[in-house]
Amino acid sequence: MQKTLTFGIPCYNSSEYMDHCISSILEGSDYADDVQIVVVDDGSTKDDTYEKAQEWEKRYPNIVKAVHQENGGHGMAVLKGLENADGTYFKVVDSDDWVDGDALKDLLATLRRFISFDTRVDLVISNYVYEHVEDGKQNVVDYGFALPKGKIMTWDKIGHFNMSQNLLMHALCYRTDVLRDGGVPMPAHTFYVDNIYAYVPLPRCKTLYYLDVDLYRYFIGREDQSVNESVMVGRIDQQLRITRIMMHAYHLYDDVESPRLRSYMIGYFTLMMAVCSIFSKLSDKPDAIDNLNELWEELRQFDSRMYRRARKGIVGLATNLPGAAGTQVTLFFYRAAQKLVKFN
Template sequence: MKYITFVVPCYNSEDYMKRCIDSLLLAGNDVEIIIVNDGSIDKTCEIAEDYRVKYPDIIRVINKENGGHGSGVNVGLEQATGIYFKVVDSDDWLDRQALDQLLFRVSNFCLLKQKDNALVIPDLFICNYVYDHLHEETRHDISYKNALDEEKICTWQDIGFFKPSQYLLMHSQIFRTSVLRESGVKLPEHTFYVDNIFAYQPLPYVKYLYYMNIDLYHYFIGRDDQSVNEDIMLNRIDQQIRVTEQMLACVNLQAVKKKEPKLAAYMYRYLSIIMSITNILLLMINSEESMLQKNKLWSELKTLDKGLYLKLKYTSMSGLTNMPGSIGRKLTISGYRVAQKLYKFN
């Protein structure tokens, strides 16, 4: 039995994938590591195969045509045999001590479930993550201890208030594999920023959460070719819009609100920040086309869900990105710059 499936999507990752895989191998035979080689043209495939030969009981390799990060996650989820599922990007890594603690807790729950199938176990483990600016030798930790009870099975009714910098991103999540499959989450191909869909769409299918106040995931920040590099985000604005549109459409938040009002409130806030980022990037581009794209996004949302449109435009952060004129644009972008420095998210 494999307690956790770690999926590592790789595209031309030869320079850094060893650090990632080596950190996962510390979990031993209780996990499986699926390396998805997404059509790399460097030595990624060769490195992956070397690992597979050396650790045949732990590592599997899937070689496929290039389809983007989301395609790698999709294939990994299809092939996963672990009870829990976690994506680890090939330039990131897990902390050894925290991984030991997570695996100990996960294995205990799974063994108890084997003995008593009626026992409740978590659908989602949540751990802290770290924005690791290695080149600057700085780090910024994201924890949830103010919003979630530690080491306790809880429900959405038990959650507290999430601060503006606190979102349950892919880096913090370890889902039950069955929950992800039940949610039907499928990420678009040839698209960056799809981790937001992954972190959002399955949440209504989660009944029980378990928070561990440990710094598990190290999210590397600083590569020039990184997808969260601002210049790259501006050049990929069509992909950011695609992700935003899918998030707006993939969950009926009115239905969620009837069952889990606290979860719905959190998901509204998540949508608001995604909508804000998309609008701010379009404002930064500041072309006739980008302004048309911005207006089109709001118009499509109004047609899709007028209630959600009104909420996001007039009662949330995303509405602030619609301040009129050049002064409004400058104020919006200035606010974004302040948030960048404060929360160090890229």
């Protein structure tokens, strides 16, 4: 039968926790035949990730597909999942995360209704929850006030997104053909590609829908996790690489027709440049600041309007204050935001 929704699960040495992720989808969907789970083993080397994926496929051959590829990184695993997707819609769930069962039922009912009535909706947005394992606390990211609830809309109907409301990968369920038509420029062996995934396809989405349920549960707490601060500082070169790809994806003021979508995207891009500035300042790599300055200069030459918005606005100024004292002020505001949002 035609699949309604494909979940792509990128896995790398995920044997310890992938079962919880897969089970949450199976149980939450009531083992529905119109759901597909593509488990992508990205060349795991330390455990039996692929063998475990094959076991799931043997148990649920109509739902689970196990796929193996040579190690290419998170982005390549997402694209491999997309390549193997049979669903009208596609959603990525990382192997250490999971989904809420009741929220998944609501999502599936919504998607089935769109398909049944031949109603094209390119992007369905839902809430996600930071699950902080070290203290058992949760932080829900929803889109109240930014998006009308339960209505098919265009980008011209969206409201203002505050800095904690970016449409991260965890919130997004795309129509599969939107992702395939035009592609998603994921680099190999690079972390933080979810920012590209949550940015580049947006102008191709002509209709969207906000489902106000807390679907995605985002695990926070492993020391080796990519959003751990020390890990992010050590991978500042990858942050710069991702931001550079996002920069070159669009001349936002020329290429994005909707003023409100353009405003959202320039806000997202500005935060990416701010992240690069903050973690470059935290880095002890001798060339970190030089590489940051090169990125800013590249942006200025690529698009002067994007540069002015990103560098001369409040966020850009606050994260690029001059001198040692300016760096300390920048880091103070970063720590305050970190405690407020608890994003890593």
